[in-house]
Amino acid sequence: MTPIHVDVAIIGSGTAGTAAYLSARAHTESILFIEGGDYGTTCARSGCMPSKLLIAAAEVAHQARHADRFGIQATDLVVDGPAVMTRVQRERDRFVGLVLASVDAMPSGVRWTAKVSFQDANTLVTPKGQLIHARRIIIATGSKPTLPPLLHGLDKHLLTSENVFELPTLPKSLAVFGTGPLGIELGQAMSRLGVAVKMFGIGGGIAGIRDTGMRDYANKIFNDEFYLDADAKVESVSETATGVAVTYQHKDGSRIVEEFDYVLAATGRDPELAGLALENTGLQLDDHGVPLFDRYTLQCGDSTIFIAGDASNDIPLLHEAADQGRIAGDNAGRYPNVVPGRRRTPLAIVFCDPQVASAGIPLKTLNQHFLGRFATGCASFEDQGRSRVILRNKGMLKVYAELNSGVFLGAEMFGPGAEHIGHLLAWAAQKRLTVDEMLEMPFYHPVLEEGLRTALRDAKHQLDSGSAVVDQGMDCGPGG
Structure with missing residues (x-):
């Protein structure tokens, strides 16, 4: 096979990879856009958009269920599980289609579908032996769900963000592991749609809230809706013929064995770097196997390799991935004139x-x-x-x-x-x-x-006097 030579090779077609391509193209047309799996973004397929579709349905059900607070009687409320999931999947597929259309608009010679690994810092190789020589390479391979050891061994009744939105209907019961942003969003949504939910966390974190008083307040509010233990003591999780048995210590101190239809692992995401053979690049890696990089230039050390998006394990948010992709693409395209890019307020x-x-x-x-x-x-x-x-x-x-x-x-x-x-x-x-x-x-x-x-x-008031104000003020009244 004839080796391919390009100025810039981009590994990954998600938000960061696409932004990197658009940015690098301002400097060179010699670009190869490489994808080893499905084209598209985590946000559209299994992140931002499908989760918000499920949450939207849950909000409607919740408001209808509590309409009596306004003097309105909404009787005979029925949550049609298959209809809820059909809409989630239909609209999700529409968002994915819009992303794929933008990829399809790229010149056909730019796209390359294959898994690749590093042979050296400037050479990629496919499983079939095709060599790709790139003057600069951008790693934008995204991330994958983290599965804690406690959940290893589960099979048919294990859900992650990658497959929860493929359910044909809503489950009757669900054990959610992880009380971070994703776990709280999906756990509360499922609960409001009529699913019996229990949530188990580690270390006391809730929805990423940093202020301890605010976190304690949130813990009380959420527990008014469903069972949530942000620092749970779970003994075992095992698959049964019909679901998953979870043995845990209840917050009241009792030992409980409870069966759920499914377990949802919402325990974070890890950079998707396995199989890239980063050891062949000469890059210095951190304890998670992520190359050390400058977060303002996205350059890995002083190499010709750049990293962007969830693969960098920096801030796994779409707008941050887009910014990182833009900066990495610009610097890979203009190399060796590497310049710091603008990072926005968190x-x-x-x-x-x-x-x-x-x-x-x-x-x-x-x-x-x-x-x-x-x-x-x-x-x-x-x-x-x-x-x-x-x-x-x-x-x-x-x-x-x-x-x-x-x-x-x-x-x-x-x-x-x-x-x-x-x-x-x-x-x-x-x-x-x-x-x-x-x-x-x-x-x-x-x-x-x-x-x-x-x-x-x-x-x-504190800035002016050094003490907290006692009267919180009125929303209406003299002077507002």
Whole structure:
């Protein structure tokens, strides 16, 4: 076979790989876009979009089931499991189709379908021996679900994000392992659709919430809906003829053996790097087998290899993968003129109810590098005007601002409308607005964003006087 020679080879056709291709193409037409499996993105196939479709159905069922709070009787509620999953799959396939159409629009000579591994830092080889010599290579192979040892050995009744959306109907019962963002989203959605759900976590984490008081509050709210033990003691998990038996210590101290139709492993994702033979590249790898890289250039060491997206094990979010792909593609295309790319303010959202959002500098980083140098402004949504009107009055918001300068540093929220308020907070952090400047912005009435104003006022009081404000303020009244 005649060896192939290109300027840039991109391994992986997901969000990061596609962004890398578009960016590298500005510098060279000599590109090979390599995919060893299905073309498309995790987001469209098994991540963002199908999960949100399931959540949307769950929200409708939940609102109908609790319509009596508004004086409305919605009787004889029926959740049609096959119909719910049919819509999830139909709309999921539509999103996947849109992604595939963009791939199909690429020149046919650019695409190459095969698994590849590194023969050396500038040479890839297929299982059939085809050699690909590339001056620069971008690794954008994505990630795969993590399966903890406790769940090894399960087969027909094991679900992950890769196959849960293929179910023909909703199960009757489900044990969810993992109380992070994915586990909370899918566990709550299944529960609201009538599935008997129990959730088991490790280490006490819930939905990625960093503030301990907020996490304790969220734990209580979620447990009002379904059983959740964020630091569970599970003895064993074994497959039976009809499902999965889970032996665990109940929160009340009793030992329980309970059978579920399925187990859902929502225990994170690992970079998909197996089979690449990275040991042949000469790159320095971390403890997880990921090449060490500069997160602003995406260059691995001083090599001609770049890494982007979930494969980098940095921030596994779609918008971050797109940014990384763009930076890696630009630098691979312009090499050796490697330049730092622009990274945006961190923003993360969990689509549970109440929603979770974090923006700006994470609380852990603040406590490490700003300890004693930032003020915290707080607001509760339990008595917030708009929240009470729509009966979504559960949640809290904490904002962080630098002492002396008053610059807004970041925030964490567990509450209604967090997906929207989170964006406002991320924009403010990226523009380095001060608390005073944020309070000068318009706040309509009555809206959820008035809760943000309350938190900012609390932060301002501390910035001005060094003590927390006692009166949280009114959403309506003299001066708003």
